[in-house]
Structure formats: C-alpha cells, structure tokens
Amino acid sequence: MKVIIIGGGTGGMCLAHGLRHAGIEVAVHERDRTRSSGLHGYRVGISPNGARALKACLSPELFATFVATTAAPYETLAMLTERYRTLLRLDVADFPHTGDGPEDGEHNVSRMTLRQVLFTGMEDVVTFDRRFTHYETRPDGRVTAHFSDGGTDTGDLLVGADGASSPVRRQYLPHATHTETGLVAIGGKTRLTERTAALLPEPVRNGFGMYFDRRGQFGISHVMRMPWGRVTGVGASDDELLARWPGLRFDNTTDHVSWAITTSRTLAPADLLDRTDSALVTLAGELSAGWDPRWLDLIATSDPGAAVALAIRTADPVPAWTPTTVTLLGDAAHTMTPGRGAGANTALRDARELRDRLVRVRDGEMTLLEAVGEYEDLMRRYSALAVRESLEFMNDNGTARRPVIGPLSVFAQRTGMRLVDHLPPAKRRMARGFQKVRDSELV
Secondary structure, eight states: EEEEEESSEEEEEEEHHHHHHHTOEEEEOOOSTTTOOOOOSSSEEEOOOHHHHHHSSSSSHHHHHHTTTBBBBEEEEEETTTTTTTEEEEEGGGGGSSSSSSSGSSSEEEEEHHHHHHHOTTTTTOOOOOOEEEEEEEESSSEEEEETOOOEEEEEEEEOOOOOOOHHHHOOOTTTOOOEEEEEEEEEEEEHHHHHHTSOOGGGTEEEEEOOOTOEEEEEEEEEEOOOOOOSSSOOOOOHHHHHHHGGGGGGOOEEEEEEEEEETTTSSSTTOOHHHHHHHHHHOOOOOSHHHHHHHHHHOOOOOOOOOEEEEEEOOOOOOOOOOOEOTTTTHOOOOOOGGGGHHHHHHHHHHHHHHHHHHHTTTTTTTHHHHHHHHHHHHHHHHHHHHHHHHHHHHOOOOOOTTHHHHHHHHHHHHHHHHHHHHHHHHHHEEEHHHHHHGGO
C-alpha cells in the first residue's frame, strides 16, 4: 500500500510520520519551494488532542524534541477591555486535565519550529516545489496525482491535506463551500523584551490575553517565551539540540508577542486584504484608536514584515459522501475560524485517526475503502463540533458585525464576564467549555 499526501502542513506531516513508522509507503508533495519557505504564522496552541496525535505518530525521540522546543506554558488567560481593565481571569488551575504526561497538556508552539520538527528525518519522503493540479482514478482503483511540472505519482490512496483552498477538495467535493463570517483580522509579531513585556497588562505577561472594545472589535496577545538554553533531556544548549536534530537549524524562533485585532468588514477599509508590511501595522493602530496607549505602542514597535491580514471563513456542512480512494484531512476537510484554536489540533487528530485505520488495512483487518469510510464518518462528527463551536465563539464576540445592538451586547458581555469572575464554580465551567473541543477525553 502506498499513500500520497498533498500538502506538507501540520496534519499531512503528522500522518506521514505515522505511516512511515508503521511500515506503510508514503510520499508527501509540498508546494513550498523549501522547508523554510513561507510565513506559516507565529504561534499555535497544541492541545491534548494534538499532542496525543503527535505522540502516537512521531518517534519517541522526535516527540521529546517537540516537547523540548515549545514555549513556556501559560499561567493565565485573561479577558480585558481595550483600556486594559480586567473583566475575567482564569488561572491554569481552573482548567481541567486528564493526565500528567506531556501529551495531556497544552503546548505553546512556534509554527516554524513545529514545521521543522515535522520535516526532520523525512527528507526522502517529502518533495518540495510540487504544485498539485488534478488527480485521476485508474481502472485498477489506484490514484494518480498530476503536478504543474508535468510529473505524476501513483498510489493506493490520495490524501488532500492542502489547506482551506484545497485543489484536491475542489475536484473531489466541488459542492463543498465556505462561508465568509464578515470578520477580518490583522496579526503581527513584536520581539519580547523587558520593555515590550511591560506594554502588556500584568495578568497576561505570562499568558494569553483577549481584549474587547466598545465597537465589538477584539484583540489577542500571546506571549512566547522560548526555552532555548533551558532544554533538558534532549540537549542542554542550542548547539547540542541543533547537533542532534539538524533540521531545526531552519528555525527562526525568538521570544515574542503575537498580537492580532479582529474587526468587521464594515469597519475596515475595502483594501485591507491587499495591504502589506507597514501599511498593515498602521491600519492595525488606526483600528485600535482609543485603546490603551501601551497596546498602540506594542503594535507600532512590531516587525512590519511580519504583519499579515486574513478574511475569516468557515466550512459549510457537507452531507456524507461515499468513500473512495481519495480523502481529505485538516483545513481541506473542515476549515474553521480561529475562535477555539482548534484547527491545527483537529488536523492532527485526523492524522492519527486515519493512520490507525490504515494500519488495520496493513494487517488485513479491513479493506482500504472500509478504513476510509470509518475515518470519514468519525472525522465528520468531531470536526463538525469544532467548526460549530469555533464559529459560535466568533459570533458571540464579533459584535462589530451588528452595529444596532452592538453597544448593548458589549455591555451585557462585560457584565457577564465580571459576574463569572466572582463565581469560582462558573469560572471552572467556563474553563471546561473552553477546553472541551481541545480535549476529546473531556467530551
């Protein structure tokens, strides 16, 4: 059995590791020209769902490297007004957990670091600079992938792990659509220094902050304190770590603050998505007019070349389809808003679930189509929950899209948060709700 994976992102590479360790032939075709190409974001939260998938699919040594290269864990999650007044503070102790192993916790990860961890040791599996164009199913049931350079690759199963704009999905499920939420976001990265740390509210200088303004806009900040030089077990210093895992030499990690502001298309200029670099940083400051001066300073001192803009979309429900020798994984199957931080983790769970079933095919316990069908049935169920809850979170907080009731919604929102902050049982329930979609063992 040979599996072809289109896309070398988080889910696709996790699946590739899992298949390779299971002795199943796998080939990954990645459109980026090199392993260090592309921005790939700055911070991603790997939840227990994601961490368990990584542990199941990676070698023990590489999983240990993943754990060792994650940022310091958060101490708090705080919700604040745009003027830095605390509405609600959740401490780590408020969140439920189902175990004490590294696979049972939350991890703050540099996206580029995770990318390099997942490419490590897979040089003979991944082909870069391969842009998929289409596939064809052969008379014997196998699938041939075609690429823009004229090349092809044939296997028993084709997995589209090629993101929200997946060409594999467009051919395989042309009726699968996305809905624009009406929200757009600008994100950036500010180097973390003693000075820039002081630009954040005290409750989130070692954690995650969410900021809600009176127009219904909201911002976020993630503090990323990387453990380089404090690594134990894998390497006691940068040099030792890089010597053991040379793939990490491509990493561009520094301690930093990831920030973003989300707003309505009705409040943003029509050309927001066309702006880049310093023009985006300037616009983020303009949208934040009236916010605490320290927030404005944090944005103004960010790296202009790191600014990005995106429209927030969500996948529409798709009725069950008949399984074939083509399937989908991650954003290609279930694009979701960033509201619950579940996108990458759902993709990792996809990888583990598909890997487990393909191992059963290898062992003669089920046919390939049975394996694909069982995976897709399960994936549709848990991804539908993640998509729905992520969208509900954005809808609940995207009051800028409803200007008539926006001010009343903001008042109710702030009152509710302050009330919850004074009721420990309510805080624990809220924390459990946040965690539910990120840890399937809590469902």
